[in-house]
Amino acid sequence: MKNNKSHYQFRRVVVLTIFALAISGLFYRALDMQVIHQAFFQQQGDARHMRTVPISAHRGDIYDRNGEPLAISTPVDSVWVNPKEFTDFKIISKLAEILDLNAEHLKNKLRKQAAKEFVYIRRQVSPDVGGEVKALGIKGVYLRREYKRYYPSGEVTSHVLGFANVDDQGQEGLELAYNDWLTGETGAKKVIRDRKGQAIDDVERIRPAQPGQSIHLSIDRRIQYLAYSALKASVKQNKAIAGSAVVLDVHTGEVLAMVNQPSFNANDRSQLRPAVYRNRSVTDVFEPGSTMKPFTIAAALETGKWNPTDNVNTSPGRYKVQGSTIKDMRDYGKINLGEIILKSSNVGVSKVALSIGQEQQLEMYTKLGFGFTTGSGFPGERNGNLRTSNVSEFERATMAFGYSLSVTPLQLARAYAALAANGVIYPVTFLKREEEVHGEKIMSMDTAKKVRRMMERVVSDEGTAKKASIANYSVAGKTGTVHKFISGGYADDRYLSVFAGIVPADDPQLVMVVMLNEPRNGEHYGGQVAAPVFSKVMSGALRLLDIEPDNLEYAQVGKKGKSA
Numbered sequence: 001m002k003n004n005k006s007h008y009q010f011r012r013v014v015v016l017t018i019f020a021l022a023i024s025g026l027f028y029r030a031l032d033m034q035v036i037h038q039a040f041f042q043q044q045g046d047a048r049h050m051r052t053v054p055i056s057a058h059r060g061d062i063y064d065r066n067g068e069p070l071a072i073s074t075p076v077d078s079v080w081v082n083p084k085e086f087t088d089f090k091i092i093s094k095l096a097e098i099l100d101l102n103a104e105h106l107k108n109k110l111r112k113q114a115a116k117e118f119v120y121i122r123r124q125v126s127p128d129v130g131g132e133v134k135a136l137g138i139k140g141v142y143l144r145r146e147y148k149r150y151y152p153s154g155e156v157t158s159h160v161l162g163f164a165n166v167d168d169q170g171q172e173g174l175e176l177a178y179n180d181w182l183t184g185e186t187g188a189k190k191v192i193r194d195r196k197g198q199a200i201d202d203v204e205r206i207r208p209a210q211p212g213q214s215i216h217l218s219i220d221r222r223i224q225y226l227a228y229s230a231l232k233a234s235v236k237q238n239k240a241i242a243g244s245a246v247v248l249d250v251h252t253g254e255v256l257a258m259v260n261q262p263s264f265n266a267n268d269r270s271q272l273r274p275a276v277y278r279n280r281s282v283t284d285v286f287e288p289g290s291t292m293k294p295f296t297i298a299a300a301l302e303t304g305k306w307n308p309t310d311n312v313n314t315s316p317g318r319y320k321v322q323g324s325t326i327k328d329m330r331d332y333g334k335i336n337l338g339e340i341i342l343k344s345s346n347v348g349v350s351k352v353a354l355s356i357g358q359e360q361q362l363e364m365y366t367k368l369g370f371g372f373t374t375g376s377g378f379p380g381e382r383n384g385n386l387r388t389s390n391v392s393e394f395e396r397a398t399m400a401f402g403y404s405l406s407v408t409p410l411q412l413a414r415a416y417a418a419l420a421a422n423g424v425i426y427p428v429t430f431l432k433r434e435e436e437v438h439g440e441k442i443m444s445m446d447t448a449k450k451v452r453r454m455m456e457r458v459v460s461d462e463g464t465a466k467k468a469s470i471a472n473y474s475v476a477g478k479t480g481t482v483h484k485f486i487s488g489g490y491a492d493d494r495y496l497s498v499f500a501g502i503v504p505a506d507d508p509q510l511v512m513v514v515m516l517n518e519p520r521n522g523e524h525y526g527g528q529v530a531a532p533v534f535s536k537v538m539s540g541a542l543r544l545l546d547i548e549p550d551n552l553e554y555a556q557v558g559k560k561g562k563s564a
Contacts, residue, residue, distance in 0.1 A: 232263070247512045284409075285407060409513050453505075
C-alpha cells in the first residue's frame with residue numbers, strides 16, 4: 001500500500017514538473033518574441049505578408065490652344081492572378097461572369113501558366129467592376145490601379161492625336177511624338193497583405209509616382225470640328241475615296257486644324273487599323289497640279305525680268321518641249337502673268353518657267369520647303385519629292401504646273417502661308433506658341449502681294465474657284481485638278497481635286513489646303529469639289545477668331561481698281 005502511494009506521488013511530481021517546464025517555455029517564448037527579439041520577429045512577419053507594389057503614374061493630358069481637353073487619362077483597374085496561389089477553381093465561373101470572359105478559357109489559361117506568378121486576366125476594367133472582383137475575396141486574384149486614355153473629341157481629332165496603347169504608351173500621332181513628355185514615372189510602395197493576398201494596409205511609400213507633363217496644342221478644337229464636318233460631308237457627297245484638309249496660322253506656322261477622311265475613333269480599339277489611322281496630311285504625297293503655278297510666277301517676278309502685265313503667247317494652246325506636247329484646255333492667245341493664273345494656262349506657265357532658268361525656278365521651290373519635311377516633328381512625315389539635279393527642260397516645264405514633283409497637304413499649306421506672310425516662311429508646329437517666332441525671308445513683300453492679287457481673280461466670278469468666296473472677305477486662292485498616276489501612267493478618269501486659299505487676301509491671317517482623292521460623283525475640278533470646303537470652314541473660322549471683314553459692300557468701289 002505504501003509503495004503504491006509513493007508511486008502516485010512520484011507520477012504527480014513528474015506531471016507537475018512537465019507542466020511547469022511547458023508553461024515556463026511558453027512564457028519564455030512569449031517574452032522572447034514580444035520583448036527580447038520583438039523587432040526581429042516583426043520583420044520576419046512583415047516579410048511574409050509585406051509586398052512592394054508599383055504605383056501607376058498619370059499620363060499628361062493634352063489640351064487644345066484654348067484649354068479644351070483633347071486627351072485625358074481616367075483611373076481604371078486591371079485584374080491579375082498569381083496562378084501559384086490561385087486554388088479556388090470552383091468560383092472561377094463567377095469571376096469570369098463579372099469580367100465578361102469565357103470560364104473554360106480562363107480556367108485553361110491559368111492552368112497552362114501555373115508556373116508563373118503574374119498573369120493579367122482583364123485589363124482596364126471600371127472601378128465598379130474592380131470592386132465586384134475584390135468583393136469575391138479570391139486568394140491569388142489581385143487588382144492593379146492603372147489609367148486608361150480617353151479622347152473626348154473622338155474622330156474629330158483622331159489623326160492629329162493618334163492614340164496610346166493599353167500600357168499608356170503613345171503609338172501614333174502626337175501621343176507618340178511627345179510620349180517622353182506625357183509619360184509619367186512609376187512609383188512604388190510597400191503594402192501588407194492578408195492571408196488571401198489582398199492589400200489591407202499601406203506601410204511605406206518608397207517612391208511617389210510622378211505624373212507626366214501636360215501639353216497645349218496649336219489646334220483650335222472649334223476650327224478642327226468645322227474642318228472635320230465639312231471634309232466628311234464633301235467626301236461623302238462626291239463619293240471620294242479619301243480627303244485631307246489643313247489650316248495654318250499665317251504668322252506663326254501653328255497648325256489650327258488638320259483632318260482626314262476616312263477617320264477613326266481611338267476610343268474604340270477595334271477601329272485601329274493602319275489604313276485608317278495614318279495621318280494622310282503628312283504621310284501621303286501627291287502631285288499638286290496647278291496649285292504650283294503661283295510659285296512659278298513668283299520665281300519669275302523675283303528675277304526682275306517679268307512684271308504682272310507682261311504677256312505670253314500661248315497660241316495655239318499647245319507647246320512642244322523636247323518632243324512632248326503640253327496642252328491647255330483651249331487657245332488663250334496672248335495673256336499676261338495674272339491671266340496665266342486666272343485661266344490656269346499650262347502653256348503659259350511652262351514658257352515663263354523655261355525663260356528664267358533652272359536655278360531660279362528650282363531655288364524658289366526649295367525655299368518654299370518642297371522636297372523637305374516641314375519640321376513639325378509629326379511621326380512619319382514625308383519629304384515629298386523634288387529633283388534638283390539632272391532635270392530636263394520637259395520636267396521643268398511640268399513642274400511649273402505641278403507635275404514631276406510631289407508634296408504633302410501640310411507642305412503645300414506651308415508654302416501658301418509664305419505667300420500670305422509677305423514672303424516669310426515659318427516653321428510648322430503642333431504646339432501652341434507662347435513666344436514670337438521668326439521666319440525666313442524667301443521672296444520680297446512686293447512679289448508676294450502681286451501674286452496674291454493675281455490669285456484673288458481666281459476666286460472672282462471670272463475665275464475657276466467662285467465657290468471658294470466668302471461674304472465680306474477677300475480671298476486669294478488657286479485650284480488644282482490633277483490626273484492620278486496609276487500603274488506607270490496618268491489615268492484619264494481618275495483625279496485629285498485641290499484648292500489652296502488665303503484669307504483675308506488684303507491682310508492674310510489663315511491659309512487652308514483641301515485635297516479630295518478621286519471624287520466620283522460627276523464633278524472632279526478643284527473649284528467644284530475642294531473650293532466649297534474651304535469656303536465653309538474659313539467663313540466659320542473667321543467669325544470664331546473675330547477677324548475683321550475687309551470686303552464689305554460699301555468698300556467694293558475701292559476694290560474694283562485692283563490690278564491683276
